[in-house]
Amino acid sequence: MTVSMEENSKIQMLSATSKDKKVATDRSLLNKYHLGPLALHTGLVLSCVTYALGGAYLFLSIEHPEELKRREKAIREFQDLKQQFMGNITSGIENSEQSIEIYTKKLILMLEDAHNAHAFEYFFLNHEIPKDMWTFSSALVFTTTTVIPVGYGYIFPVSAYGRMCLIAYALLGIPLTLVTMADTGKFAAQLVTRWFGDNNMAIPAAIFVCLLFAYPLVVGFILCSTSNITYLDSVYFSLTSIFTIGFGDLTPDMNVIHMVLFLAVGVILVTITLDIVAAEMIDRVHYMGRHVGKAKELAGKMFQLAQSLNMKQGLVSGVGQLHALARFGMLVGREEVDKTQEDGIIAFSPDVMDGLEFMDTLSIYSRRSRRSAENSARNLFLS
Amino acid sequence: MGRRHRRSKVTRVVNLVKKIIAFFFSHIGLCALVVGYALLGAVIFKAVEGPHEAEIQELVKSAREKAVDVVWNATFRVNRLDSKQWKKTVLDEVKRFKTVCMLSIRKGYDGKEYGKQAQWTFTGAFLYSLTVITTIGYGNTAAKTYIGKTLTMLYAIIGIPLMLLFLTNIGDVMAKIFRFLYAQSIRLKFRLILWHKKRKAAKIRRANSLVSRLTRGHRVKADSSVDSFGLGAGADVEDLLTARVEMEQLEVRETAAAQLESMTVPISLVVFTMLGYLGVGTTIFKVWEGWTFLESFYFCFISLTTIGFGDKFPSTSVSNTDEAQEKLVITSIYLLFGMALLAMCFNLAQEEVQNKTRWIADKFRSKEDDDD
Numbered sequence: 001m002t003v004s005m006e007e008n009s010k011i012q013m014l015s016a017t018s019k020d021k022k023v024a025t026d027r028s029l030l031n032k033y034h035l036g037p038l039a040l041h042t043g044l045v046l047s048c049v050t051y052a053l054g055g056a057y058l059f060l061s062i063e064h065p066e067e068l069k070r071r072e073k074a075i076r077e078f079q080d081l082k083q084q085f086m087g088n089i090t091s092g093i094e095n096s097e098q099s100i101e102i103y104t105k106k107l108i109l110m111l112e113d114a115h116n117a118h119a120f121e122y123f124f125l126n127h128e129i130p131k132d133m134w135t136f137s138s139a140l141v142f143t144t145t146t147v148i149p150v151g152y153g154y155i156f157p158v159s160a161y162g163r164m165c166l167i168a169y170a171l172l173g174i175p176l177t178l179v180t181m182a183d184t185g186k187f188a189a190q191l192v193t194r195w196f197g198d199n200n201m202a203i204p205a206a207i208f209v210c211l212l213f214a215y216p217l218v219v220g221f222i223l224c225s226t227s228n229i230t231y232l233d234s235v236y237f238s239l240t241s242i243f244t245i246g247f248g249d250l251t252p253d254m255n256v257i258h259m260v261l262f263l264a265v266g267v268i269l270v271t272i273t274l275d276i277v278a279a280e281m282i283d284r285v286h287y288m289g290r291h292v293g294k295a296k297e298l299a300g301k302m303f304q305l306a307q308s309l310n311m312k313q314g315l316v317s318g319v320g321q322l323h324a325l326a327r328f329g330m331l332v333g334r335e336e337v338d339k340t341q342e343d344g345i346i347a348f349s350p351d352v353m354d355g356l357e358f359m360d361t362l363s364i365y366s367r368r369s370r371r372s373a374e375n376s377a378r379n380l381f382l383s
Numbered sequence: 384m385g386r387r388h389r390r391s392k393v394t395r396v397v398n399l400v401k402k403i404i405a406f407f408f409s410h411i412g413l414c415a416l417v418v419g420y421a422l423l424g425a426v427i428f429k430a431v432e433g434p435h436e437a438e439i440q441e442l443v444k445s446a447r448e449k450a451v452d453v454v455w456n457a458t459f460r461v462n463r464l465d466s467k468q469w470k471k472t473v474l475d476e477v478k479r480f481k482t483v484c485m486l487s488i489r490k491g492y493d494g495k496e497y498g499k500q501a502q503w504t505f506t507g508a509f510l511y512s513l514t515v516i517t518t519i520g521y522g523n524t525a526a527k528t529y530i531g532k533t534l535t536m537l538y539a540i541i542g543i544p545l546m547l548l549f550l551t552n553i554g555d556v557m558a559k560i561f562r563f564l565y566a567q568s569i570r571l572k573f574r575l576i577l578w579h580k581k582r583k584a585a586k587i588r589r590a591n592s593l594v595s596r597l598t599r600g601h602r603v604k605a606d607s608s609v610d611s612f613g614l615g616a617g618a619d620v621e622d623l624l625t626a627r628v629e630m631e632q633l634e635v636r637e638t639a640a641a642q643l644e645s646m647t648v649p650i651s652l653v654v655f656t657m658l659g660y661l662g663v664g665t666t667i668f669k670v671w672e673g674w675t676f677l678e679s680f681y682f683c684f685i686s687l688t689t690i691g692f693g694d695k696f697p698s699t700s701v702s703n704t705d706e707a708q709e710k711l712v713i714t715s716i717y718l719l720f721g722m723a724l725l726a727m728c729f730n731l732a733q734e735e736v737q738n739k740t741r742w743i744a745d746k747f748r749s750k751e752d753d754d755d
Contacts, residue, residue: 151689166681244689248693
């Protein structure tokens with residue numbers, strides 16, 4: 001009797017210990033769940049900022065001495081050309097037309113070089129000491145537009161060493177930046193989707209399309225009012241920038257920080273919009289698929305359109321998986337509940353789309369409209 | 384009767400529309416659509432920007448003629464004026480001419496003579512259209528007129544999604560082809576290995592048969608004790624060798640099956656392919672433009688990553704000669720195919736990264752289960 005009582009008390013103690021362990025585990029997992037994604041977002045953004053600043057310093061230290069050297073050479077060449085022209089004019093009166101012709105050709109040829117054009121404009125036309133092309137702020141704009149990759153071409157490396165550094169810098173920087181922007185964009189899109197998209201994805205899609213078209217117009221208006229270019233040129237500049245075309249034929253006066261923020265927000269907006277619109281198209285095509293035989297083919301094409309963003313988004317799937325890892329702890333505590341709802345998920349899965357492999361991005365946008373937020377992490381693993 | 388006829392007609396029209404849509408979203412239709420869109424852009428931009436370019440060239444030409452006249456007159460009067468005033472007059476006129484040149488350059492003048500050379504030829508406009516929809520955007524050639532800029536914006540809004548769709552399709556197809564070729568090379572490799580193993584097995588079998596024959600002969604001649612010992616030894620050795628060879632063959636088949644099942648191309652092979660393509664482009668532009676190796680590689684890299692600074696550009700191609708136009712076409716094809724190849728590489732690399740990430744996730748989950 002005494003022995004059995006002792007055994008019972010031991011068993012109770014063990015069960016209590018296990019319960020305490022479970023509670024402690026849940027708390028730590030809850031903390032992990034809250035801190036994980038935030039740390040990930042912040043880490044990526046800080047990495048990008050650090051990378052851009054570091055690159056600016058690197059290219060400034062490499063290219064600034066080269067610029068000074070080339071400027072002196074350019075000014076000397078222009079002086080020589082001028083002296084030669086004056087000499088020709090003085091010696092032969094009947095050859096003046098030919099002299100001007102030769103002078104013009106040589107002048108235009110020299111001006112094709114950006115450094116020469118820069119020095120010529122300041123030194124000869126304005127009679128000023130030429131401003132430095134490579135300052136820290138211009139280097140920062142350069143590194144930012146390299147990794148996004150807009151590539152205005154206002155300034156660029158001309159030395160061999162600078163160009164080699166640029167190739168290595170872009171190889172590392174472009175994937176990092178695109179992953180960060182895709183991550184931030186997905187985060188923002190989730191917020192909007194959660195707020196508006198309880199019933200369907202049409203409203204978020206419409207919102208982002210309107211934002212995308214309004215953004216260049218608004219920024220164009222701001223540029224037009226603060227700078228010396230026309231409204232059309234401002235909108236033209238904005239549009240070619242956020243689509244990362246970046247001709248660089250216009251040079252609006254703009255603060256470096258504003259320029260960087262404008263580019264980052266614009267490109268993220270383009271990414272989100274293309275992503276969501278493609279997801280919406282897949283939903284619509286799926287609905288049509290109940291009546292149209294070739295919907296699967298069309299859906300596949302539209303789906304591939306969404307998938308194509310990975311070329312711009314870099315390793316977005318890796319980010320998705322990281323999100324899944326961050327949310328994994330939440331699943332352990334809800335195993336039983338999810339098992340019950342999992343059958344429901346299978347019941348609602350679209351038959352026509354069975355052959356398709358959904359990307360992480362699509363699983364969030366296209367499936368969220370049918371299920372509650374609690375299943376989002378589960379869906380990430382299922383997708 | 385009329386109602387039935389009307390319904391069949393409507394159905395026929397709907398089916399026709401479906402077929403057309405299916406065709407344009409197929410691979411061939413999509414390629415044709417992209418090329419057609421670029422050609423359309425070429426026609427439009429040449430019509431819009433060509434006259435503007437001619438106008439600018441005329442402006443510079445007249446400015447130069449005026450400069451010539453002034454210098455001539457000043458020089459003609461040198462007998463009556465002092466040299467200081469003559470020099471001042473000439474310098475002022477030359478400075479004015481320089482100013483006109485600089486402003487014209489800003490407006491798009493590139494130093495080319497009217498009628499002899501022009502940026503906005505058909506192929507030049509084609510390359511411009513391509514750099515817009517691929518988002519490379521060199522900027523050497525850029526729209527300058529009001530209408531040109533407006534059309535560029537509209538052209539980009541429609542063309543960029545179209546190009547993304549095209550790259551997705553063509554990248555997917557190329558990825559499949561690449562994967563198929565890789566699988567075939569794996570099969571070939573393991574077939575060679577199996578062939579070697581089988582030849583080795585045949586050698587062993589011949590050796591075994593020789594041993595058996597010797598043992599059999601020995602058994603006829605020798606006494607019973609030696610006979611039993613020899614036969615046992617021969618049988619054991621034979622069985623061991625045969626079993627080992629069969630085990631090796633089984634291992635090879637299992638390895639081949641495992642690799643074919645995963646069906647992912649290594650990232651190193653993807654990177655090597657991309658570097659090879661860059662190498663080809665580097666060689667082409669080095670020969671054409673007289674650039675150094677680094678400059679050519681730099682241009683190809685900047686183009687295919689769609690950064691497109693525009694500091695390096697095939698400048699001798701901007702001409703009306705047939706050879707120059709041909710170079711522009713080849714440059715366009717190189718860029719288009721290069722973008723598709725890049726999309727393919729992204730597809731393959733993405734699969735590899737995805738598989739590795741999933742493997743890590745599974746391992747993490749297993750660890751969690753063990754802890755629980």
